[in-house]
Structures are given as C-alpha cells and as structure tokens.
Amino acid sequence: MQSMAISMGTWILSGSGLLMILLGVAVKHWKWYWLIAGFNTMPKEQKKQVNTEGLGRAIGNFLFLLGTLMLGGSLLEVRGMDNAFLVTMLAQLVVIPIFVVWVQRYDPSTRNADGRMKLSVKAVLGVVILACGFSALLIGYGLIPPDVTVTGDAVSVSGMYGTTFQAHRISEVQLVETMPVIRRKTGGMNAGSVRKGWFELESGENALLFVTLNRPPYVIFRDEHRLVIINQKDSKATESLYQAISDLADQ
Template sequence: MGILYSIAGLFFFLALGIKYLKWDFLIAGYNTMGKEQKKNVNIQGLRRAMGNFLLIMALFMIISAITSHYGYRGLSSISLLAILPLAVLFVFHSQKYDHSKKTTSKTIEKRFILGIVIFVLGIVSILFIYAMKDPQIEMNQKDLTIGGMYSNYVKKENIKEITLQEEIPKIMGKVGGFDLGYILRGSFTLENKEEVNLSIYENKPPYIVIITKSGKIIVNYRQREETLKVYQELKDWVKD
C-alpha cells in the first residue's frame, strides 16, 4: 500500500509541475519538437490535459490502496489495471491540441503512446515481478529469514511453534503491505482482529504458520508440494 501511495504522490507532484509550473520537458513528443512545430500545438490545453490525466492516475492509485486496505482486493486490482486503457484514451484525446501536419501528428501520437504505455507498464510490471516471486526462506543455526517484497527476520530462540494448516481465518484488511488478487504480502488483520504477517497465495492451502514471541507469520507457495517440503524443512530445523 505504501508503494501505491508513493506512486500516487509522484503523479500528483508531476501533475502540478506540468499544469501550473509549465514543466513542458516532461511531455513526451512535445519536448522533442522544433520551435516551428511547437507553434502549432495548443500548449495551454495540452498542459491542462496532461496534468488532469496524471491527477486521475493518482486518484486511481489511491482508490486501489484504500480498497485493498479494507479487503476489497478485486476492486483494488481493477482500479490499478484501469490505468492502462485510460493512458491509451488520453493519448488519442491529446491529439486535438496538435495542429501540425498529419505526418507530424502521427509521429507525436506514436511518441505519446510509446512513452506513456511503457511508463505505466513498467510500474505495473515491477509490482507484478515482486509480488509473483515465491518467498525465499533461509535457515541457519540461529535465525530464520523470509525474503521477498516484505521480508521477515526471526531468531530461532523466539520461535514458539510451527504448524501446517489447511485453513486460516478470513483476511479482513491490510495494515501495510501489498496485494494483487490472491497474492498477499505484508501485514494484514484477520477476522479475529489478530494482526499477522502474510506472504501467501490466498485460497491455495496449506499454509505454514510460524508463531513467534512477537506475533505470527503465515507463508505458503503456489504449489502444495513446495509448501509441504518447506514445512518439513522448518520442522527439522527447529528440532536441531
């Protein structure tokens, strides 16, 4: 959720810069035009349109973060993915501010499409890559490290119990973390009001539940066999 708020803040900042401070160097296509070509562009309208578009993207990011926090993960994902078609629509809308010759207009359109779509896809791809990675569990003599987007470090002496469960309480909301559909990473609250750290694929049991002196960590993998394998490794490690 913090990542989404940060990106939304960046979009908001850029929107103000373009719309009110005339940061035209950020407008793909326009920033590479010659002086004569720029005379054929309604830059006032283009600034306003670009600024408004970035504000709308920031709003969708915030909506995604808020709905995710309250457990509406499907709506959160839709809000995030809706940005891409909005970007394409903006590209075509922005062409009305360009009064250049048709050939030049097509060039600007391609640059707009390429710049905006690559930017949005880049952000979404980074989130997907981090989220889709299975948690990396490392064990040594004294501690346990669960790597990933939201890593955990636990001393062996602080682990009270490790169990394998087919079901866990319903997940009600997010305290701080990331979720995309059934992929949950970070701190969440359960229906029993308990706050736990999750690194799971929801509805893909079983789940490894690690109870420590300071809280509870729940982990699983896409493949059931992998979860069972790691669980046995953890049980053997705790006994040593």
C-alpha cells in the first residue's frame, strides 16, 4: 500500500484541487452565487447591500488559488516531496484567514454607520484567525523531523509524541528495508508521508512510530512491551542510529 507511486493523499489533493477550480468557474463565470455559503440565507434587505458581482469574482479567484495550491501539492508529492500534503495544508491555513478578512469589503452590513467593522464581525473573524493559526502551528510543529539522541543509558526522541526509552528496557533491535503495513491510526499524526504517534499494524499490534514513509530503512525495537519504529532523513543516518541503539541494547 505504501509503495504505490501515487498515494491516496496525492489523489485527494488532485481531486480537491480540480473541484475547487470547477467551483471557481461556476461562481465567477457562470454566476452560480447560490454556491456561496450563507448568501442564499441572507435576509433580502441585507442581500441587496452586498456587491454580489464583486463578491463572486473574489470568491471565484480564491477558489482558483486554493485549487492551484492543491494541484501544486499533488505534483510535489508525485515528484517525491515527503511533506507536500502538510505544506499544502499549511499554505491554505495562511491564506484562508487573510481572504476571510479581505472579502468583508463586499458586504456593507458588516460595518457600522461610521464605516468601522462591527464588533460581532471582528469576534467571528478573530475566532477564525485563531483557529487557523493554531492549526498552522500544529502542522508546522508536526513537520519538524524528530531529533533522536542516543546517550549512555537512553534513547530520546524530541518533538511531537517524543519520549525517552531507557537502555535496560530496549530489546530486539532490527534494521528492516520494508515498513510494516499500517492498518489504522489509534492516536497519532497521519499526514502525507509522516506518521508520528500510535498506529495499529497489519499484525494487530500497536506501535509507536516516528517515520517518514517510503524512506527506508527503518529501525525497529521493543521498549519492554512497546513496539517502536523510527527512521531518519536518509539511509546512512538511519543505519547509524540502528548501530547506536543496537550497541546500547547490548550493554
């Protein structure tokens, strides 16, 4: 499943990108304004105040931008960029709040008589910005490769889901070329080719992963009853890590 040239994430990005572009054409050029969320449910008097044509153009162009970002992300994935899916999501989380604030100019009902934005609108926009900002920070944090440090008595993994494995608890250290098949996520981060946290393997066993898929080899070991799988940015670094953990376990 993981060795497919085109991953499920790539298909999702491509399909979503094409859909965004199609919706952009529908709103901007075909004037299907009923597709604009909330527009049809507006009171008639409020709808009359909206610059419908300007709003349609703006939303159409925004959908074109989202579609282009998604198609660009899928192309980067096909060309081998490990975290293209996450980078695409991060880019969208940056542009969405900017657009949401900017597009308010087309609806005069969002402003007071003096031209200032209403407090209620500011509150809603603030929530959107905070939510997107938090999500962007979370994704950015997840993109940081784990720093694995082997000392005289432990193996420490930094970053999201990071932990420390004591030397006396480590056993069955292996270096494998094929990543065990993952059945499902049980408590971790699953985005693009990045897998961090807890996942159930095809064998039915839960494993703690710190891996980027399609980047062999992989270090596998047990921390008492826990199965742990780690790899690094390149094969040489992973091989060196395997040797260090293996030597530590043999002490």
